[in-house]
Amino acid sequence: MDDPTSPERAHPTVRTTRQTRLDTYVDRYATRTQRMKASEIRALFAVASRPEVVSLAGGMPNISGLPLDAVAETLAELVMDHGTRAMQYSSGQGDPGLREQICAVMAPEGVVAHPDDVVVTVGSQQGLDLVTRVFCDPGDVVLCEAPSYVGALGVFSAYECEVVHVAMDDQGLQPEALRRTIAAVRAAGKRVKFLYTIPNFHNPAGVTLAAERRTQVLDVCTSADVLVVEDNPYGLLGFDTDPIRALRADDAERVVYLGSFSKTFAPGFRVGWVVAPHAVREKLVLAQESATLCPPTFSQLAISAYLTHHDWQGQIKHFTTMYRERRDAMLTALDEHFPATASWTRPAGGFYVWVRLPPGLDASAMLPRAVTARVAYVPGTAFYADGTGTTAMRLSYCYPSPERIREGVRRLAGVMATDLQLREMFGATDAGVPSRGYSSPHTDLT
Amino acid sequence: MDDPTSPERAHPTVRTTRQTRLDTYVDRYATRTQRMKASEIRALFAVASRPEVVSLAGGMPNISGLPLDAVAETLAELVMDHGTRAMQYSSGQGDPGLREQICAVMAPEGVVAHPDDVVVTVGSQQGLDLVTRVFCDPGDVVLCEAPSYVGALGVFSAYECEVVHVAMDDQGLQPEALRRTIAAVRAAGKRVKFLYTIPNFHNPAGVTLAAERRTQVLDVCTSADVLVVEDNPYGLLGFDTDPIRALRADDAERVVYLGSFSKTFAPGFRVGWVVAPHAVREKLVLAQESATLCPPTFSQLAISAYLTHHDWQGQIKHFTTMYRERRDAMLTALDEHFPATASWTRPAGGFYVWVRLPPGLDASAMLPRAVTARVAYVPGTAFYADGTGTTAMRLSYCYPSPERIREGVRRLAGVMATDLQLREMFGATDAGVPSRGYSSPHTDLT
Numbered sequence: 001m002d003d004p005t006s007p008e009r010a011h012p013t014v015r016t017t018r019q020t021r022l023d024t025y026v027d028r029y030a031t032r033t034q035r036m037k038a039s040e041i042r043a044l045f046a047v048a049s050r051p052e053v054v055s056l057a058g059g060m061p062n063i064s065g066l067p068l069d070a071v072a073e074t075l076a077e078l079v080m081d082h083g084t085r086a087m088q089y090s091s092g093q094g095d096p097g098l099r100e101q102i103c104a105v106m107a108p109e110g111v112v113a114h115p116d117d118v119v120v121t122v123g124s125q126q127g128l129d130l131v132t133r134v135f136c137d138p139g140d141v142v143l144c145e146a147p148s149y150v151g152a153l154g155v156f157s158a159y160e161c162e163v164v165h166v167a168m169d170d171q172g173l174q175p176e177a178l179r180r181t182i183a184a185v186r187a188a189g190k191r192v193k194f195l196y197t198i199p200n201f202h203n204p205a206g207v208t209l210a211a212e213r214r215t216q217v218l219d220v221c222t223s224a225d226v227l228v229v230e231d232n233p234y235g236l237l238g239f240d241t242d243p244i245r246a247l248r249a250d251d252a253e254r255v256v257y258l259g260s261f262s263k264t265f266a267p268g269f270r271v272g273w274v275v276a277p278h279a280v281r282e283k284l285v286l287a288q289e290s291a292t293l294c295p296p297t298f299s300q301l302a303i304s305a306y307l308t309h310h311d312w313q314g315q316i317k318h319f320t321t322m323y324r325e326r327r328d329a330m331l332t333a334l335d336e337h338f339p340a341t342a343s344w345t346r347p348a349g350g351f352y353v354w355v356r357l358p359p360g361l362d363a364s365a366m367l368p369r370a371v372t373a374r375v376a377y378v379p380g381t382a383f384y385a386d387g388t389g390t391t392a393m394r395l396s397y398c399y400p401s402p403e404r405i406r407e408g409v410r411r412l413a414g415v416m417a418t419d420l421q422l423r424e425m426f427g428a429t430d431a432g433v434p435s436r437g438y439s440s441p442h443t444d445l446t
Numbered sequence: 447m448d449d450p451t452s453p454e455r456a457h458p459t460v461r462t463t464r465q466t467r468l469d470t471y472v473d474r475y476a477t478r479t480q481r482m483k484a485s486e487i488r489a490l491f492a493v494a495s496r497p498e499v500v501s502l503a504g505g506m507p508n509i510s511g512l513p514l515d516a517v518a519e520t521l522a523e524l525v526m527d528h529g530t531r532a533m534q535y536s537s538g539q540g541d542p543g544l545r546e547q548i549c550a551v552m553a554p555e556g557v558v559a560h561p562d563d564v565v566v567t568v569g570s571q572q573g574l575d576l577v578t579r580v581f582c583d584p585g586d587v588v589l590c591e592a593p594s595y596v597g598a599l600g601v602f603s604a605y606e607c608e609v610v611h612v613a614m615d616d617q618g619l620q621p622e623a624l625r626r627t628i629a630a631v632r633a634a635g636k637r638v639k640f641l642y643t644i645p646n647f648h649n650p651a652g653v654t655l656a657a658e659r660r661t662q663v664l665d666v667c668t669s670a671d672v673l674v675v676e677d678n679p680y681g682l683l684g685f686d687t688d689p690i691r692a693l694r695a696d697d698a699e700r701v702v703y704l705g706s707f708s709k710t711f712a713p714g715f716r717v718g719w720v721v722a723p724h725a726v727r728e729k730l731v732l733a734q735e736s737a738t739l740c741p742p743t744f745s746q747l748a749i750s751a752y753l754t755h756h757d758w759q760g761q762i763k764h765f766t767t768m769y770r771e772r773r774d775a776m777l778t779a780l781d782e783h784f785p786a787t788a789s790w791t792r793p794a795g796g797f798y799v800w801v802r803l804p805p806g807l808d809a810s811a812m813l814p815r816a817v818t819a820r821v822a823y824v825p826g827t828a829f830y831a832d833g834t835g836t837t838a839m840r841l842s843y844c845y846p847s848p849e850r851i852r853e854g855v856r857r858l859a860g861v862m863a864t865d866l867q868l869r870e871m872f873g874a875t876d877a878g879v880p881s882r883g884y885s886s887p888h889t890d891l892t
Binding site: 023024025026028029030031032033036037038060063064066068069071072073075076077079080083084085086087088089090122123125126129133134135136137140151154155157158159193227253262266267268269270277279280282283286287289290291292293294295296297298299302 | 470471472475483506507509510515518519521523526529532535536568569575579580581600603605639673699708712713715723726728729733736737738739740742744
């Protein structure tokens with residue numbers, strides 16, 4: 001992900017993630033800090049970032065198509081004309097003009113919101129952090145799809161929540177499973193704080209919540225009086241459809257909506273947002289002020305100027321055309337090379353395909369061999385809080401070229417074939433990498 | 447602080463901070479959220495941001511002297527030459543090149559650090575947030591100067607810490623008081639997590655920790671085995687001195703150092719940093735990844751390019767010349783207009799003068815009358831966690847022109863004289879504004 005020639009690579013995190021040094025501060029940390037762990041697979045990703053490895057692991061958007069000269073001009077004008085405002089402190093809630101534009105960005109999803117309802121955040125990751133900070137005490141239960149976004153699992157862990165997964169299938173979250181899970185959690189005497197869901201082009205599952213299920217999910221949450229946190233970073237990146245109606249469009253009081261410019265423009269400005277009911281929004285602003293005083297003014301005005309002066313919707317079309325081509329390359333290669341005993345999702349947008357391995361294979365155990373064969377992916381266990389997911393993997397098609405994607409899938413199919421042969425000869429493969437537990441969300445895993 | 451004509455002012459926070467609406471989510475919040483309160487004086491500050499009011503309240507740096515055309519060119523080049531990197535995700539620890547430059551920025555303070563020891567944060571406010579997140583459980587004690595930075599008190603409150611104040615005087619924190627306080631807190635069965643201190647040009651007290659006391663403070667903390675969090679946003683803004691030796695320079699294992707570009711360049715990029723011992727740094731990076739994935743890449747590379755291509759040290763000289771002139775204007779006006787029964791500090795750098803009022807006056811009670819007289823300040827209570835500070839106020843000289851500063855002090859002296867007369871006639875003045883408790887750090891209060 002990072003530039004492999006950067007100085008950071010000269011001080012690899014391998015050494016530190018293995019925690020061979022004695023931590024003399026260990027008795028001073030907060031309880032929550034005991035749960036902070038570097039990903040066991042991070043050392044492998046340091047290797048995987050070498051150019052000869054095809055990474056189907058990362059979730060970095062491919063922003064090579066952005067019109068750099070035009071963006072440069074826009075930012076130079078921003079500094080010339082509004083520099084002392086753009087480089088100054090600003091409101092903890094975020095720039096009022098940008099918040100108005102954000103409302104317009106959400107309108108095609110049916111979201112009717114006032115700029116007052118929007119809180120700008122340092123990427124939607126910080127939106128997740130602040131929402132969890134406002135709602136969750138240690139021990140509170142957060143319901144998540146199975147699998148779920150690794151960065152969200154990391155936040156819930158940092159706030160000492162218990163994650164309980166809810167079954168999903170190719171149509172997304174299963175409303176009946178949701179209803180049963182809420183009942184079971186409550187029967188166990190636990191408190192459900194909210195359902196965290198990614199309805200569109202799910203990370204990592206690559207599926208989209210079916211229209212009829214949207215109503216059902218909201219119905220279940222209404223009758224059980226459970227809040228919904230709707231995370232929608234990929235909503236405008238559909239390949240075949242108009243923007244899909246958001247859950248927030250149908251319930252402004254029950255749904256907290258998270259949005260982001262990271263995938264529709266560029267992640268390096270770190271601008272996301274939360275839309276929340278009035279009272280919750282107030283708490284989020286106070287939490288934001290405590291966390292950062294205010295989100296970066298310059299980033300906000302840069303995004304605002306980009307939306308004003310550029311054909312941002314045309315740029316999104318450019319992105320989706322590119323991503324669709326890559327998705328097609330991946331699906332075609334999977335059809336061609338992967339064994340019939342594997343199965344995978346067919347995403348209609350976003351960045352990810354979720355693969356269920358042939359019986360007997362373990363994605364975590366296989367990863368070192370895959371990296372040796374110059375291809376990387378994220379094992380399924382990263383997306384579960386409960387140690388399951390060993391038999392699945394996430395493949396991302398957002399960043400490499402179609403040709404590299406095809407090559408990566410071919411290599412991966414070879415590794416899988418070898419593993420299957422070995423298994424046939426010697427029985428189950430060993431668990432080469434510990435598979436349990438979730439960890440901090442490195443950008444490899446976004 | 448904000449543009450008084452902005453849309454946000456059209457939806458004033460007055461309505462919401464009074465909490466007249468029923469919050470139907472109140473039973474769902476985390477325990478910590480019960481402690482999040484909008485400042486009682488925020489509504490007044492909305493009025494105080496009108497142009498006819500001289501605000502001696504805000505802590506906004508005056509960045510009108512920045513060379514906007516040159517900065518514009520630098521940022522345009524950054525986008526043209528490195529746009530896809532500057533607008534992409536990056537390392538959770540921060541850009542390696544910037545971290546190297548940060549080490550050079552700290553070198554004149556005697557800090558010897560490796561880029562590996564530095565974690566970039568979203569302003570040093572986020573540094574405070576992450577350090578507290580890593581170390582503090584609810585109920586843990588944080589030692590703070592009396593008074594202390596309002597934004598730090600807000601963070602400690604958000605993490606449900608107990609703040610215990612330690613006496614300071616014109617030479618800064620009193621080492622003997624520190625020793626006694628640690629002993630008393632421990633005798634009460636409580637756990638001290640760290641001392642939070644602002645050694646240079648203190649916000650709000652305007653004093654600097656004397657050289658001999660630096661050794662003594664470190665000695666007390668060493669013998670009591672207490673960590674030190676050294677917050678140094680103003681360190682390079684001394685008027686008469688070379689940079690002062692940092693506490694971190696003399697103990698790399700005990701001191702966690704917080705730095706910022708907000709006052710030496712511009713706050714709108716939100717770039718600060720933490721220097722921490724190796725093991726702590728690892729935890730901070732994991733906390734940063736959970737909080738934001740990574741700090742804004744664009745902001746970091748913008749600062750890095752500014753440091754590379756501009757005479758940033760010359761710019762700091764320009765800033766300190768300007769701020770010195772304003773400090774002089776304030777001190778002269780105070781000498782001229784304030785009653786002999788008031789006293790105040792004489793800062794050798796930074797932004798703030800701390801005024802102790804004549805006996806019998808209450809700074810919180812007086813504030814509405816001051817705003818009516820078109821001058822604003824921050825009452826002393828904002829800087830204490832224990833409700834004390836009623837007889838003090840913070841005056842900032844960083845933003846208004848010398849002429850406006852003189853006018854503001856003159857107006858304030860008039861309000862004070864009236865209050866003293868009233869008191870002579872009718873006894874103690876009423877408490878017009880609730881004075882207890884600290885609250886979220888609005889940028890009015892930075």
